[in-house]
Amino acid sequence: MGRKVIVGFITFLLVSVGAFSCLLAQEPLSKRIANYTMDVRLDPEKKVVSGSEVLTWLNDSEVELSELYFHLYLNAFKNNMTTFIADARRVYPGRIPRLKKEELSYIDVESIKIIGEEGVEPIDITPTIEYVQPDDGNPYDQTVMKVTLPQPLPPQQTIKLDISFTAKLPLGMARTGFRDDYFFVAQWFPKIGVFYEGAWNCHQYHYTSEFFADYGVYDVNLTVPSNFILGATGVCRSKKDNGDGTTIYNHYQEDVHDFTWTASPHYLVYEDTFTHEYLPEVKVILLLQPYHKMFKDRYIEATKHALRYYGEWYGAYPYPQITCVDPAYRSGSGGMEYPTLFTGGAYWLTPIELRSPEGVTIHECGHSWWYGMIGSNEFEDAWMDEGFNSYSDDRVLEKAYGPNYFSRRFLQIFSIVFKRFSYKPTWGSISAYRPYAKLDDMSRLTWEFMDGTSYHINSYSKGAITMWTLENYLGPELSAKVFKTYFQRWKFRHPRPQDFIDVVEEVTGQDMSWFFDQIVFGSNELDxxxxxxxxxxxxxxxxxxxxxxxxxxxxxxxxxxxxxxxxxxxxxxxxxxxxxxxxxxxxxxxxxxxxxxxxxxxxxxxxxxxxxxxxxxxxxxxxxxxxxxxxxxxxxxxxxxxxxxxxxxxYKWAFRWMFWLQHFLETFTFFS
Amino acid sequence: MGIFKALSTGIKRVNKNKRMWFFLLVVNILVALVLTFPLYSALKTSIGDSLMGERLTKGLDYRWYDEFLYKFQDSDFINYFRATRVVGSGAFFSNVDSLVTGRFFQFGPTILVLMAVYVLLNILFAGGILGIFHSPEEKFTIKGFFSFGGTYFNRFFRLFIISGILYGVLYFLFVPYISGIINRIGGTADSERVAMVLGLIFAVVMFFLLFLVNMIFDYAKIRTVVGNGKSMLKETGKAIGFVFKNFGRTMGLYYFIGVLGIIFMVIYSVVEPQISQVTPLLVLLAFVWQQVYMLARIWVRLTFFSSQLNLFMGLQKEKKVSETAA
CATH class of the missing domain: 2.60.40 (Immunoglobulin-like)
Incomplete structure (x- = not known):
């Protein structure tokens, strides 16, 4: 018996040591440059999130740095003179956001201290805070903050900062904010910029731009009212009732470059599991508005399609969980991607043939690859995430759901689908692109396109049809190899257009500069x-x-x-x-x-x-x-x-149109 | 008189005047051809001698369709060539939608002018139709038709103006007011469902009001023809009185005929996709089927007039009999 116990104990010890060393040996997926530990609390009455973050940041460059740059995105909605609002007036004159006092937002950094070794007093660098405007010099814009370090940070050294902040959330605007007791909290904390290519890349928040950040580990404690249901980036590791009507949730995720969360007392929560013969299992969580219960299966199915096809084509989804959020009505938070969490968008009485919420679900879930894992710079190379992703989601939609159909909403309520004539999902992109073919290069900075439509078309539509054209030019096998190689090589890094071009040329063994020079860096028509x-x-x-x-x-x-x-x-x-x-x-x-x-x-x-x-x-x-x-x-x-x-x-189509006109005329004899 | 008696007698009278249906259909076709020729020419130019001809024979090619619309985007009527209008029941849904929401006011001037001409022609024809239906012979002749049309045109045009004021109130005051309410409530609602349900209620109310106004002015025309009335305001007032006094029967008859129209539309929509239109013969067959449906629509319009005329006269007779008996 004693011998058996000893053998058992030794076996247990060996297995444990083996497993532990395996864990130790497991390489991080990313370089983990920006790591955040946060402790924040939501005040649902005041629409305020306050707390602190400890940022551990690695100077991954080869130069000493004496300044650090941070994004303070919520200051974009502080007043009507910010760059975001000025951009909105310029690019979409008819769509100027509301500016009522209680609907505006801001973020105050109350203190920022350098934490030294244990027992050493933190160094307060709050007085060095300065708002800077690297893109347009607009003095009213406070979406980028700079702090000066007392001593330069040497290359490959880390710095630890303790930052206290208060964020007032806006009424649902540009993907973040509240609507009644629904909260979608995105772009909400002081977030360090990216130092690469020898400079700080920390752009102001623009109306047509999205985001760019370094990878790291997020360990976040969120305190919310106990009756609220919470969804957030990463996995919930613990949940503790504070006994004062609030609950603390701890969410943790490695190798992501942002952290977003949502809270509402109304969510219906559904869980499912994505399984595949060789891709890893993923827990799928759906947070659904109660009035969208009928979309439950459609959301989950679409998410699974994305996990499957993107996984098969480019590489496995590496996180254990993904959360799909059905946003509240008029919350302004629909159709947006964040690491391990994304928002869809559904509209009552929408039949499956209209691919809604399927289209948006696949697109946003697909951003887990083109934005989440491939961390391209959305401020500067928007086509590299939106274009790649639109191309990929078109492919998934076609594989999983077949072609698109013509449809119309009768009385703006009932959808009528004309199933007799179908078309490829991507053809809508061609239609959008045609009038804008000569307007802008798709390689422009997002806020430098002529207008919002040109930004959208060049990033999404032209990006997608460029990738389709490339696929068709190379052939399906070579093209699949290009995209897979690119993904595998650049995942958890920040590729530039040239990095993609290099992969294309390497895999195909061809000089493809003629293609990219004309199409990505040019704006001529092909006919x-x-x-x-x-x-x-x-x-x-x-x-x-x-x-x-x-x-x-x-x-x-x-x-x-x-x-x-x-x-x-x-x-x-x-x-x-x-x-x-x-x-x-x-x-x-x-x-x-x-x-x-x-x-x-x-x-x-x-x-x-x-x-x-x-x-x-x-x-x-x-x-x-x-x-x-x-x-x-x-x-x-x-x-x-x-x-x-x-x-x-x-004749055939003229007769059809004539019939519509005859019917039209006959309908309006109503007035005679 | 009951609505079914009014309806059956009405249908018999309409069926006796098949030449009238065909006359109205020919006019409808001729007016439609005014814009169909340029559209045909645009289609011909666009398709040209490309292989697109082959593809468009088999179905609708999205990329050609999209290029066609882009090419003619500045035309104020060719860009009404939309797949959702020219396919199957699309014509029905798009036109009914335009009628209820008043969106037809936003149509291009060319189409609106054509519509105005057609409405004017049908004001003339309404006199002809009712005159013939009320005449002892009840028989359609071109001469008689236009003679009656000319007799009542002036009076019917005045009725058109009066009804136009009411329709104007509906489209320019009621619709924006209700839309404002829906947007306000929808803007603060918890879900899009609220706005959609309100929209549905609005559509039902709008249908009801449009049909009510339409029915009142049908009876105003009928009264004018039957009693040779001269004051259109007076006839309108009396028609309102008649409709509300016999609300169940007037409404019942009106909606019953309306349902017949919907049944015809459903039959058309079920059969139309079965005609593949890949050969000249099948294209011709589809065209014929479209015209059969248009004839059915004209038949429905004539049945409205004929049956409502019966109902009006029947109820007038009943009233006289009861007054005599009293």
């Missing part, structure tokens, strides 16, 4: 067209010809007899034209009446190219980009020509 086609029998010889050393006059009729016996040869011409400035290699498919087809590849460089064919059959049609791979082509109708145009469709 190839079939300019002209013709086909006619080869002309008979007529005139003087030297034959067997003698000059002979040929009338053309001599060969007539031959022709009767021999087949007629047709000379066919196809002229393909580049109408846009973008040069792109294209395929041209030429079809002949006997069913024969020839595919030509044109480098697309000169303004036009002519193909000539001599065949015993007439040309039937020619089409440039016959497989419709180039989604960036702004005119698809001019891509083809046929020798036998069909008149029927013009």
């Amino acid at each position: 190839y067209a079939i300019e002209r086609i013709s086909s006619s029998p080869v002309a008979k010889r007529q005139g003087y010809f030297d034959e067997e050393g003698e000059r002979a006059f040929i009338t053309g009729e001599e060969e007539g007899e031959k022709e009767e016996k021999e087949e007629v040869i047709y000379e066919s011409h196809v002229i393909v034209r580049r109408q846009g400035e973008v040069v792109f290699p294209v395929e041209v498919l030429v079809t002949f009446e006997n069913g024969e087809q020839e595919k030509k590849v044109w480098d697309g460089e000169y303004r036009w190219v002519r193909y000539t064919f001599n065949k015993p059959t007439r040309l039937q049609s020619a089409e440039v980009d016959p497989d419709h791979k180039i989604f960036l082509d702004i005119n698809y109708t001019n891509n083809s020509k046929t020798m036998n145009p069909r008149k029927l469709p013009a």
Whole structure:
């Protein structure tokens, strides 16, 4: 017995040591530069979150730093002169946010101290606080704070700061704030900027910008009224009732670059588990508004589709949990991504064919990859998260739900879906892009686009169709390898456009600068067209010809007899034209009446190219980009020509429209 | 007189005048053709000699559709070529939506002018229709139709002005007022459902009021024809009195015929998608089916006039009989 106990004890010890060393050996997913331990409390009456954070920050650069920069995003809604509000007036003149006193927000940093070793008095650097405006010099903007260190921080050294702050939340505005007793608390704490490429990258909060931060560990204690249901980034490690009507929740997450939370007494909570044959299991939590109970399964299913396809295509979701939040009505917090938590958005009586909330759920969940794990700079390279993600969510939507359908809301209430005609989800992006094709480069800083629509189209729509065009150009296998390699190489880091281009070139072994220079760093149109086609029998010889050393006059009729016996040869011409400035290699498919087809590849460089064919059959049609791979082509109708145009469709669609008009006229005899 | 008697006699009279249906259909087609020709030309130009012709024969190609709308975005009527209007029941839903919400006022001037011309023509035709239905022969002739139309045009036009004032009150005062209330309540509500339910209630009320005004002016026209009334204000007042005095029967008849119209729409919508329109014959068949439905709509409009005329005359007769008996 004693021997058995000893053996058992030794086995237990070995297993424990093994497991412990495994844990120790497990590398962090990210470099963990900015690590926060927070203790904050929500006052639901005053709409205030107050508390403190201890920031442990690593100077990952190769230079000494004597200044630190912080984002104070909530100051964007402090008054009508901030850069955010000024941007709003400029980019969306009709959509100026409300500015009532109780609806505004601000964040006050009450103190900021450097914590030294134990027993050493913290150094108060609060007096060095200075608001700076690196983007526009707007003196009224206080969304970026700078503090000066008493001594420079050497490279690869960490600094520990204790920061006390009070944040007054706005009435639901730009993804954060409250609505009655619903709280969505985002961009809410003093958040250190990113020092990279030899400088602080800490932009002011702009109307058309999102966020950028370093990865780290978040360990957050949140005190909220006990009747509130809480959702937050990370996993809830503990929950303690304070006995005073409040409860403290501890949420913890490693290797993320933001922390967001929500609290409301009304949430319905559902839990589910995502399982997959080789991807890790993920707990899916859904916080649902009670009036959206009917969307429960649709939210969860869409989340699982995203976890599955993004996981299969790019890499596994590495966190144990994901929280999907159904935002409160008119809370301004719908359709937004945060690490391990995102918001959807649903509208009563929306049938599944309209892909809502499916579309937004997949998109925001998908940001866990393109923003969450690939930490691109959303201020500067918005297309790298929104474009990649729109492209990816289109692919998921198509895989999981099939095509889109035309629909309309009858009386703005009942959705009517016209299932007879469908289209690819991404075609909406092409439609949005066309009018803006020449307006802006997609590589601009987000607040420097001509207007909000141009920002949106260049980041989302053009970003998506650029990726589709790249996929179609490279082919599905190579393209899949590109995206997977890029994701695996750059996850938990901050890639720039060139980093993606480098991966594309490495994987494909091709110089792809021509593609990115024109499309990402340029704003020209891409348009190839079939300019002209013709086909006619080869002309008979007529005139003087030297034959067997003698000059002979040929009338053309001599060969007539031959022709009767021999087949007629047709000379066919196809002229393909580049109408846009973008040069792109294209395929041209030429079809002949006997069913024969020839595919030509044109480098697309000169303004036009002519193909000539001599065949015993007439040309039937020619089409440039016959497989419709180039989604960036702004005119698809001019891509083809046929020798036998069909008149029927013009009649068919004219009759349909005529029927609508007849019906319209008849409806309005109501007034006669 | 009961509503079913009024209806059955009304239908018989309408069915006796098939030439009238076809006449009204031809006018409807001719007016619609005014804009259909330029639309056809735009479609032809857009499709040209591209392979899109093949694809559009089989179905609707989104990318062409989108390019077409973009190309003609400045046209104030071609951009009404929307998939949700030209497919299946889309025409019905889009037009009823426009009627109830008053959104048709935002349509392009070309379409509004065409609509105004058609409404004016139908003011003329309303006289013809009621004149013929009230005549002893009850038989449609072009001469008789236009003769009656001319006789009542002036009076019906005045009724149109009076009814226009009421419709104007509905569209320009009632709709914005109620929309304001819905937005206010919806803006402070806990969920979008509140605004949607309020919107639904508003739509039901709006339908009811529009139909009520429409019905009153139908009876005002009927009174004018039957009693050869000259004062349209007086006829309107009396029509209001008649409708409210016989509320159950007038409303019952009106809504019953309305339901017939909805049944026709449902039948049309079920059959229409079955016609694939991939060959000239099938396109022609679909066109014929569309015209059959338009005939049914015209039939419904005529049935309104005919049955309401019966109801009015029947109730007048009953009133006289009871007055004589008294």
